[in-house]
Amino acid sequence: MMSRHRIAVFDLDDTLYHEHDYVVSAFSYIARDLSHRYALDYDAMVGAMMSAGNPFDNLLRYISHTAIPITEDVAWLVDTYRNHPPTLKLSADTKRTIEMLQAHNVELAIITDGRVTSQNNKIKALGLNRIVKPENIIISEAVGGDKLSGKPFELLVAQAGSDNEYTYIGDNPAKDFVWPNRHNWTTIALADTSGINIHRQEWDKFPAINRPQHIVDNLLDIVPLIVKPDIVN
Template sequence: MIIKTDLIIVFDLDDTLYKEIDFLKSAFKDIADFLSKKTNKTAKLILAEMILAYQEKKNVFETVIFKNNIQGVVVNDLIKRYRNHKPNIYLTDSNKMLLDNIKQSVYKTGLITDGRCIQQQHKIEALGLNDYFDDIVISEAFGSEKPNINNFKYFVEKYGSHYKYVYVGDNTSKDFEAPNKLGWTSICLLDNGVNIHPQSFNTLPYKKPTFKIRSLTEIRDLLF
């Protein structure tokens, strides 16, 4: 068992601590409510049109504006609403219990997330994550995004290299390269079929995670 003062564990946010598709659906609902006031269609019907366009890999906002002949609204207006809305997303009970356990069991906890500050902060607030993490690195504020090694070195430079570091993420294209180079243990949460970004393990060895898990609860068995 790794004692508390030995371990610093850092998480990714999107598609790791919650499913990013839930943020997308929340944003689409907010936009559908907004657009329904400018058409004779219900928000429910507009939402269905948006989800269908997304599934068909179309430009969702362009499609819904054109299909409903909406005047006075452009794609950038909807992009802003998407990014800035306050999402209706939540942690699962099992993930809450895990984070509670980890917070009590390890020396420090961290979060590294790529994205715009407002959008990512709204997610963090909606999920109630501020109480779980000692340090939160958001790429826009930090000045670089994964796989830039500096986003990870931040923790080593702050706390020292004598601790054991673990990183938990999901994106095989950018999540594991930097922590692997730093000698961290890297853990990949496998896609359950709804991830925004597809996973591929047909990649160079230094980009592959140390471990793969199907549920975050498996972290307990790996580390404690």
């Protein structure tokens, strides 16, 4: 018989790190690659991609104005964006949150929507593959269904056992909390206090089933919600 324990299940993008940082990393990688192979200005290319509008259309438009011929196209840019080795790091608060949960014997897991290569590259860059057990890292593409399908959550429960205290920590009301709410998990949203999240947190536009039970401004604030039977130091 499995013993009952607590499992903190994290979303990845805009929860454990800012997805904006991944975007910046990808644009920097692309500009660096092109500037090494062509007489193109790195800063100007990054600026073009970071400006309003489609980043790759902006980049190719800028390059066309330089009259420097390149062989790379939109397909190359998209592929490089998705598969580049990102430069990312966990914030001090995220590291401390993980350490505090581990100190209270809370098991960690990640459920994230996205492509296997891209998400695994992020997880490795952040060092999360050294913290979370491989079987507790579930990526939607790998299981053939996103969070709204329920497949990633169902797989985790099948592996870890149904008689556990599960908490899901995410940011996106469109898909993060629906399945966990329906299955009596604790749900916590990390508020977009910086205003740079990819998905806007317009809570009032979503039905109750999409909304988290708790909203915190700092990831550290999830600790007492998860380890409530213990004394949090």
